[in-house]
Structure formats: C-alpha cells, structure tokens
Amino acid sequence: MSVINIAQKFAQFHDHWSPKVIAELNGQAVKVAEVAGEFVWHDHTDEDELFLVFQGTLYIDFKDRTTVKLQPGEFYIVPRGVLHRPRTETGQEVHLLLLEPIATKHTGEVAHALTVSRYDRL
Amino acid sequence: MSVINIAQKFAQFHDHWSPKVIAELNGQAVKVAEVAGEFVWHDHTDEDELFLVFQGTLYIDFKDRTTVKLQPGEFYIVPRGVLHRPRTETGQEVHLLLLEPIATKHTGEVAHALTVSRYDRL
Numbered sequence: 001m002s003v004i005n006i007a008q009k010f011a012q013f014h015d016h017w018s019p020k021v022i023a024e025l026n027g028q029a030v031k032v033a034e035v036a037g038e039f040v041w042h043d044h045t046d047e048d049e050l051f052l053v054f055q056g057t058l059y060i061d062f063k064d065r066t067t068v069k070l071q072p073g074e075f076y077i078v079p080r081g082v083l084h085r086p087r088t089e090t091g092q093e094v095h096l097l098l099l100e101p102i103a104t105k106h107t108g109e110v111a112h113a114l115t116v117s118r119y120d121r122l
Numbered sequence: 123m124s125v126i127n128i129a130q131k132f133a134q135f136h137d138h139w140s141p142k143v144i145a146e147l148n149g150q151a152v153k154v155a156e157v158a159g160e161f162v163w164h165d166h167t168d169e170d171e172l173f174l175v176f177q178g179t180l181y182i183d184f185k186d187r188t189t190v191k192l193q194p195g196e197f198y199i200v201p202r203g204v205l206h207r208p209r210t211e212t213g214q215e216v217h218l219l220l221l222e223p224i225a226t227k228h229t230g231e232v233a234h235a236l237t238v239s240r241y242d243r244l
Contacts, residue, residue: 001198001199001201002198003190003191003192003196003197003198004196004197004198005193005195005196006195006196006197007195023172023197023199025170025171025172025199025221025222026149026150026169026170026222026223027148028148028150028221030172030197047148048147048148049147050145050147050152068125069125070125071127073127073128073129074125074126074127074128075125075126075128075145075152076123076124076125076126077123077145077147079123099147099150099221100147100148101148
C-alpha cells in the first residue's frame with residue numbers, strides 16, 4: 001500500500017452519506033464520508049462503529065441516551081446493537097472517518113433511499 | 123463510553139514509545155503514542171498495524187522496501203509479517219495514533235529494553 005493523506009481523500013468526492021473505503025486492516029474498513037442533514041435510524045447487530053470528525057460538527061442521536069456532539073479531532077464509538085442516527089446542523093457539511101468491520105452496511109438492516117449496496121474505494 | 127478528544131489524550135502523558143489505549147472496538151485497540159528517536163526492528167505475525175500521525179514527521183523503515191514518511195493527517199498500514207522500524211528525526215517528537223488488534227505487542231515477539239508488558243489506559 002501507499003501513504004494515505006486523509007484530506008486528499010475528502011477532496012476526491014462530494015456526494016453525501018456514501019462512505020468510501022480508503023483502507024482495510026484486520027477485517028476492518030477505514031472509510032471516509034461527507035454528510036449533511038439527517039441520516040436514517042439504524043443499528044448494527046454485531047459491529048461497533050467509530051466516528052472520527054475532521055470537519056464540522058456531527059451529532060449522533062440515540063433512543064435511550066443523550067445526543068453526542070463531535071467536533072474535529074473527536075471520536076465516539078457506537079456499540080453494536082445501539083440504535084443511532086447521525087446528523088448535522090441544517091445546511092452544514094461534516095467530514096468524518098469511519099472505522100468498522102468490512103462487512104458493515106451503513107444503514108444496518110434498514111433498507112432506505114440512502115442505502116448504498118456497495119462502497120466505492122478511493 | 124464518552125466522546126474522546128484526541129488532543130486532550132496527547133496532553134495527558136509524555137513518556138516515549140509507551141502506547142496508551144484510548145478505546146476498543148471489534149477486537150481492535152485505538153492507542154496513542156508519543157515517540158522520539160529510533161524504535162526496535164520488529165514485526166507482528168498476525169496483525170496489521172495502522173500508524174496515523176497527528177504531530178511531527180514519522181519515518182517507518184523496512185528491510186525490503188522504501189522508507190515511508192508520514193506527515194500529520196497521513197497514515198500507513200504495515201501489513202502483518204513485515205519487519206519495520208518506526209523512527210523520528212533526531213530530537214523530534216512525533217504524536218501518533220495506532221490501530222491494531224487488542225492483543226498486539228508493540229515490539230512484536232522481540233524482547234527489548236523498550237518493550238512494555240502492558241498498556242496504560244487513558
């Protein structure tokens with residue numbers, strides 16, 4: 001593999017809620033995503049999911065706990081089985097890095113207009 | 123768990139070559155380390171290892187390929203079984219984030235003065 005510059009990866013795409021795989025290790029995928037607005041409520045039965053913010057402010061809502069607010073340089077791990085909904089402030093774009101098992105679907109088992117069936121690689 | 127601010131983690135310690143576990147997910151550990159000078163040559167038989175730089179310039183030497191140079195915002199994955207030696211320029215400190223399986227020992231199977239037997243948690 002080669003050195004991966006994260007900012008350069010964010011510069012290569014601009015579609016929202018469509019994570020791109022930039023690396024894999026130990027069965028995990030490193031993905032980058034640009035998001036704006038509200039995503040769909042979902043969970044991942046067997047997979048913990050790490051959200052690390054590079055630009056903007058990301059909110060993660062939960063059904064049973066306080067909303068998490070993430071600024072650049074901050075991350076949060078949503079445990080497996082926990083319903084969550086990522087979102088941004090209205091009109092704001094957020095750049096984030098995701099870490100999760102390669103097999104993870106971004107909307108969990110929820111079929112939604114935002115669901116993508118495969119992840120592009122950058 | 124709570125929100126993790128990576129810069130705040132780096133501010134909490136200053137010993138070199140002694141990774142601190144700041145989170146775990148899917149059998150992987152997220153660690154932060156402050157390093158300066160040369161580490162020991164080693165490999166990890168079954169574990170890929172991700173190095174993401176937050177401050178300074180990290181070099182990773184290999185026996186059989188060109189040295190990798192990492193600046194802040196860049197990462198590299200050392201594949202399992204590949205001998206490598208992280209190092210910095212003389213007198214320079216580097217802050218980096220590591221991602222690898224929880225069981226990984228930082229010097230692989232090499233017993234060295236720098237080897238730590240357990241990783242502190244922050």
